[in-house]
Amino acid sequence: MTKDILIAGFGGQGVLFAGKALAKMAMNSEYEVTWLPSYGPEMRGGAANCSVIISDDVIGSPLVPAPDILIAMNRPSFDKFEPRIKPGGMLFADSSMIDAASSRTDIDAFYIPASRMASENGLSRFANVIMLGFMIAKTSLFDYYEFLSDLVYEITRDDIAAGNHRALSLGYNYQEK
Amino acid sequence: MAKVLMKGNEAIAEAAIEAGCKYYFGYPITPQTEISEYMAKRMPDEGGLCLQAESEIAAINMLLGASASGTRAMTSSSSPGISLKSEGVSYLVGCDLPAVIVNVQRGGPGLGGIQPSQADYYQATKAYGHGDMHLPVLAPSTVQEMATLTCEAFDIADIYRTPVIILADGAVGQMMEPVNIAECRSREVPPKTWAACGHGGRRRHNIINSLLMDPEELERTVLARFERYREIEKNELAFAEYMVDDADIIVVAFGIAARICRTAVDAVRAKGIKAGLLRPITLWPFPSSRILFHSETAKAFLSVELSMGQMVTDVKLACECRRPVEFFGRTGGVIPEPGDVAAKLTAMAKELGCETR
Numbered sequence: 001m002t003k004d005i006l007i008a009g010f011g012g013q014g015v016l017f018a019g020k021a022l023a024k025m026a027m028n029s030e031y032e033v034t035w036l037p038s039y040g041p042e043m044r045g046g047a048a049n050c051s052v053i054i055s056d057d058v059i060g061s062p063l064v065p066a067p068d069i070l071i072a073m074n075r076p077s078f079d080k081f082e083p084r085i086k087p088g089g090m091l092f093a094d095s096s097m098i099d100a101a102s103s104r105t106d107i108d109a110f111y112i113p114a115s116r117m118a119s120e121n122g123l124s125r126f127a128n129v130i131m132l133g134f135m136i137a138k139t140s141l142f143d144y145y146e147f148l149s150d151l152v153y154e155i156t157r158d159d160i161a162a163g164n165h166r167a168l169s170l171g172y173n174y175q176e177k
Numbered sequence: 178m179a180k181v182l183m184k185g186n187e188a189i190a191e192a193a194i195e196a197g198c199k200y201y202f203g204y205p206i207t208p209q210t211e212i213s214e215y216m217a218k219r220m221p222d223e224g225g226l227c228l229q230a231e232s233e234i235a236a237i238n239m240l241l242g243a244s245a246s247g248t249r250a251m252t253s254s255s256s257p258g259i260s261l262k263s264e265g266v267s268y269l270v271g272c273d274l275p276a277v278i279v280n281v282q283r284g285g286p287g288l289g290g291i292q293p294s295q296a297d298y299y300q301a302t303k304a305y306g307h308g309d310m311h312l313p314v315l316a317p318s319t320v321q322e323m324a325t326l327t328c329e330a331f332d333i334a335d336i337y338r339t340p341v342i343i344l345a346d347g348a349v350g351q352m353m354e355p356v357n358i359a360e361c362r363s364r365e366v367p368p369k370t371w372a373a374c375g376h377g378g379r380r381r382h383n384i385i386n387s388l389l390m391d392p393e394e395l396e397r398t399v400l401a402r403f404e405r406y407r408e409i410e411k412n413e414l415a416f417a418e419y420m421v422d423d424a425d426i427i428v429v430a431f432g433i434a435a436r437i438c439r440t441a442v443d444a445v446r447a448k449g450i451k452a453g454l455l456r457p458i459t460l461w462p463f464p465s466s467r468i469l470f471h472s473e474t475a476k477a478f479l480s481v482e483l484s485m486g487q488m489v490t491d492v493k494l495a496c497e498c499r500r501p502v503e504f505f506g507r508t509g510g511v512i513p514e515p516g517d518v519a520a521k522l523t524a525m526a527k528e529l530g531c532e533t534r
Contacts, residue, residue, distance in 0.1 A: 020353065024182050027355045035182070035353040039208055040291045060439030061515045062352055 009073030014128030126167035133171025209281035237265030247372025253279035267306025271387025275334030292510025293347035424453030441518035
């Protein structure tokens with residue numbers, strides 16, 4: 001099993017953190033894992049993305065030119081990376097930031113208004129974690145409760161643990177209309 | 178100790194502390210600033226010192242002073258900053274001082290860019306300073322190796338009294354992977370009887386100096402140093418191989434390029450092309466003898482680098498014109514994708530008339 005994951009959005013949306021949470025969970029689950037960020041000016045407001053590879057075998061290249069899973073958190077990321085998703089792959093899009101839908105029939109596309117849900121619930125910095133919860137619900141990569149405990153108790157600072165907990169739960173329990 | 182998820186830059190810093198580095202002198206530059214950041218956080222707890230110097234030149238000369246006192250010390254930078262240090266590196270060699278110098282390479286020349294590069298290969302392996310000299314150069318390819326090779330670098334530096342270069346790149350520096358610092362090994366190193374440190378008047382004072390006005394004396398000193406270089410070539414050569422035994426084409430690549438090539442080798446093997454990978458871990462000494470050995474059976478070599486082609490000259494020298502040596506690379510901070518390398522290998526296999534399935 002090897003999953004190539006790409007998480008992309010604006011700098012400040014927490015795409016690097018979302019990738020780090022996935023990488024940490026993968027490490028705790030005894031997978032091989034790599035996390036490769038875009039770095040430099042991107043981190044200060046431009047486009048930001050990170051590539052995460054999770055595998056049960058040694059990982060060579062850490063690049064993700066064509067993802068199995070794309071988490072897109074803004075329109076430029078959707079436009080740039082949606083065409084690169086491997087056939088049979090999955091798209092998770094923040095529909096409050098992306099006013100478009102995939103026309104591809106060879107991928108599974110899922111939409112969630114993560115940024116709007118975040119601001120409506122007083123979780124304005126947690127849209128990234130809502131996206132993670134949504135992705136975990138739709139894939140069988142990780143167990144929700146294990147991920148929750150990893151995210152809340154191991155990765156994040158105490159003062160944002162409750163926010164992460166609520167955000168992950170919101171994303172996990174979201175029903176697409 | 179359990180595995181932890183770390184950036185390559187952080188792994189270098191943590192491993193240096195593990196190896197007993199007490200002084201770190203840095204000056205910020207992307208993509209290696211995490212080393213300084215990590216040292217600034219950790220060094221005070223370790224009874225050490227992290228100092229942000231006023232420039233790269235100041236940092237390398239502080240490193241010289243710290244090393245002369247007999248302590249373990251390190252500096253790090255990225256390509257443009259590494260050039261600034263070159264005078265100090267030559268002085269470290271001239272003084273026979275151990276030191277660890279990390280270059281997390283970015284695109285050049287000039288200020289260049291900030292994305293990953295391997296274009297400082299010539300500088301690191303051929304002439305990172307004036308004068309008759311070599312430097313051991315270690316090239317990590319994983320975040321774990323960023324840690325283990327840092328510990329190795331401190332030991333090699335102390336055993337042979339030489340600066341050691343860790344030649345990394347922006348990709349391995351910025352990426353995170355699980356690391357186990359406990360996998361770092363340490364060797365027995367000789368006591369530093371030469372150090373210019375306090376001794377309470379119990380012995381003659383030691384002098385550390387690189388100025389030798391008498392040509393005969395300077396020649397003797399250089400010859401003695403080259404004796405140690407022969408020992409390094411004999412004892413410290415390191416490389417890793419992947420599927421080379423039956424390979425028609427052997428890819429030679431180090432650092433991040435080697436990882437991309439490993440994926441490319443898997444891809445073309447699935448199509449029946451017998452490719453393999455030889456990854457130098459030490460760039461000096463270079464695994465020339467191993468390449469010559471493989472030239473008996475392999476039909477061709479391919480050097481893959483994040484540059485316009487530098488190591489390729491060493492591969493050509495190593496196989497003594499017995500086999501064609503080709504080059505593939507991208508430069509300026511562009512990372513070639515495994516598919517690009519696989520396409521090059523496929524074209525080579527066709528040209529060589531290699532059998533495929």
